[in-house]
Amino acid sequence: MSTITSTMLTARVVASRSAGVGLRSRATMISPSSPLLLRQKPAVSSALAMSIRSFHESPNKQTATLDNLTAPAVTPNSSTSPITKSSSISGGSKLASLATNPVSSTEYLKAFSSSEVFSYLMIGLCTLNKPILNLCIKLFPYVPMPLIKALVYKIYCGGETIEEVKKSGQRLVERGIDNMMISLTIEACNGNDNIDPAYIVDETVRSVKEILVPHTLRVIKESGKDINSIAPGYVALKPTGFAKDAANVLRYFKSDPKYAAEFESLVEKAAKVCGTIYDSNVKLAQEYPERVSPFVVAVIDAEKHELQEGVYELQRRLYAKFNKPEMPVSVVGTLQMYLSESSDLLALEERLAKENNYRLGLKLVRGAYIHSEAGRSTIIHKTKEDTDKNYNQGISYCIESILENQGNESTIGHLVVASHNAESLKLATERLYDDVAASGNANKNNVVLGQLLGMADNITYNLIKTYKVDNVIKYVPWGPPLETKEYLLRRLEENGDAVKNDNGFPLVKAALGELFKRVFRLA
Numbered sequence: 001m002s003t004i005t006s007t008m009l010t011a012r013v014v015a016s017r018s019a020g021v022g023l024r025s026r027a028t029m030i031s032p033s034s035p036l037l038l039r040q041k042p043a044v045s046s047a048l049a050m051s052i053r054s055f056h057e058s059p060n061k062q063t064a065t066l067d068n069l070t071a072p073a074v075t076p077n078s079s080t081s082p083i084t085k086s087s088s089i090s091g092g093s094k095l096a097s098l099a100t101n102p103v104s105s106t107e108y109l110k111a112f113s114s115s116e117v118f119s120y121l122m123i124g125l126c127t128l129n130k131p132i133l134n135l136c137i138k139l140f141p142y143v144p145m146p147l148i149k150a151l152v153y154k155i156y157c158g159g160e161t162i163e164e165v166k167k168s169g170q171r172l173v174e175r176g177i178d179n180m181m182i183s184l185t186i187e188a189c190n191g192n193d194n195i196d197p198a199y200i201v202d203e204t205v206r207s208v209k210e211i212l213v214p215h216t217l218r219v220i221k222e223s224g225k226d227i228n229s230i231a232p233g234y235v236a237l238k239p240t241g242f243a244k245d246a247a248n249v250l251r252y253f254k255s256d257p258k259y260a261a262e263f264e265s266l267v268e269k270a271a272k273v274c275g276t277i278y279d280s281n282v283k284l285a286q287e288y289p290e291r292v293s294p295f296v297v298a299v300i301d302a303e304k305h306e307l308q309e310g311v312y313e314l315q316r317r318l319y320a321k322f323n324k325p326e327m328p329v330s331v332v333g334t335l336q337m338y339l340s341e342s343s344d345l346l347a348l349e350e351r352l353a354k355e356n357n358y359r360l361g362l363k364l365v366r367g368a369y370i371h372s373e374a375g376r377s378t379i380i381h382k383t384k385e386d387t388d389k390n391y392n393q394g395i396s397y398c399i400e401s402i403l404e405n406q407g408n409e410s411t412i413g414h415l416v417v418a419s420h421n422a423e424s425l426k427l428a429t430e431r432l433y434d435d436v437a438a439s440g441n442a443n444k445n446n447v448v449l450g451q452l453l454g455m456a457d458n459i460t461y462n463l464i465k466t467y468k469v470d471n472v473i474k475y476v477p478w479g480p481p482l483e484t485k486e487y488l489l490r491r492l493e494e495n496g497d498a499v500k501n502d503n504g505f506p507l508v509k510a511a512l513g514e515l516f517k518r519v520f521r522l523a
């Protein structure tokens, strides 16, 4: 479903609601494949209406942080919908007072060491404006590794070894972030074929057993929090890491028998990690039967569009094997909502899951490859606004789907809202942490907000400290610094997209201010 169609659909849904017309017949006329049609409820349509309204009505979007966003307006005819009630922060909800009581914009830097604050200063300087950033991006491949390591590696990456990642996890806990999504980052998609898939599988399995499971158990035992409010630990799997010549395997697995066999081996390797995750969940659930969401989760990362057919097939095989009905999901797949086909894809995934009797776990991202996609003009939404709209509709739809149940009955069983966008995070947070949801749907813990380590740290901070949100995790890439260079480059490019958002000059000002304060205190 294109954004245009989806916008028309939302408009019609809202119109039909005001006119008192049944949603089913109207919606069916519009797009039979829409995911919305699988669940034609006023609550969903209101959610979509709210998400679109909040997008259009938010003031000064480019400088948005969770602090300065105002609540979406509530229209009189939407008062009967749960999403509307939950989104109404003008009615005295907890979010209303918190939104008008912003914490200092430099407060979040207090949790970092002086050398980390200095790294933020460097990142701020690199992202001061577009020309400077573009120059940094051009120069980046030539910057010597020791310099990258000294200046930015530690901000964006969790470490080189399992021991270092464990410490990074502990540091996140000190910042109020209970869990993380770890990713052994060995970029292999652009002809870098010095990877050893067997090594990646073994190291990833080891990272689940030695980092994720003990970390999650420690937080459960030591945090004193309700067991259902602790986010799961995630391991992100890059499909290109599970085969030699992975790009061709993912591209040609359907048409070339040689690659078909390789694809089966790739699936087997990913299944080995997912099997470890599944077994851990079964074991831990015996120890803590009161927990609704999974303890640990395997997440399949999305790649460039030309490889995605293979990735979707991989995800489906893993869902079918490990996401059993009536059980917490162990596997989460990724959908890139900047793709104009993404809404249809969500509908397709939900239909396949129903037909084949498995559950869906989804990580919704906007998409990281916009700068390198060859077919950008045909496959990606035409404007950032279209992507934003589509993303907000997607998360609203999945959240409603999950909140419809108290346990593990729904087809969509788990959602990671993977974004730094303040409006999207606010939309999800309002729905999950308002008075209605707080009155006890443990299933809300099946929605988790994720940001990349070193990105949007002020927003993560505000979610936790101001909004008292538990379900936040950080994506923590780890591995040899040389191998993470492509990942770091993408982060730099992404900082460019967010340059007006939470980086650039405000970051320089905040980092300098914090460093001055520390020097002054020491003097």
Ligand SMILES: Cc1cc2nc3c(=O)[nH]c(=O)nc-3n(C[C@H](O)[C@H](O)[C@H](O)COP(=O)(O)OP(=O)(O)OC[C@H]3O[C@@H](n4cnc5c(N)ncnc54)[C@H](O)[C@@H]3O)c2cc1C
Residues within 6 Å of the ligand: 181, 300, 301, 302, 303, 334, 336, 338, 365, 366, 367, 368, 369, 370, 380, 381, 382, 383, 384, 385, 387, 418, 419, 420, 421, 450, 451, 452, 474, 475, 494, 497, 498
């Ligand atoms: C936990 C986590 C996991 C992630 N995993 C993946 C993954 O597996 N695969 C992946 O591809 N990405 C992944 N990403 C990155 C993600 O796709 C985004 O690139 C990144 O989060 C920036 O988008 P945002 O939602 O934070 O919002 P914003 O900063 O508000 O949006 C920036 C994004 O909007 C989109 N955009 C920008 N300009 C335009 C335009 N002119 N037209 C249309 N769209 C536009 C692009 O997707 C761009 O990245 C992940 C991010 C997180 C936080």
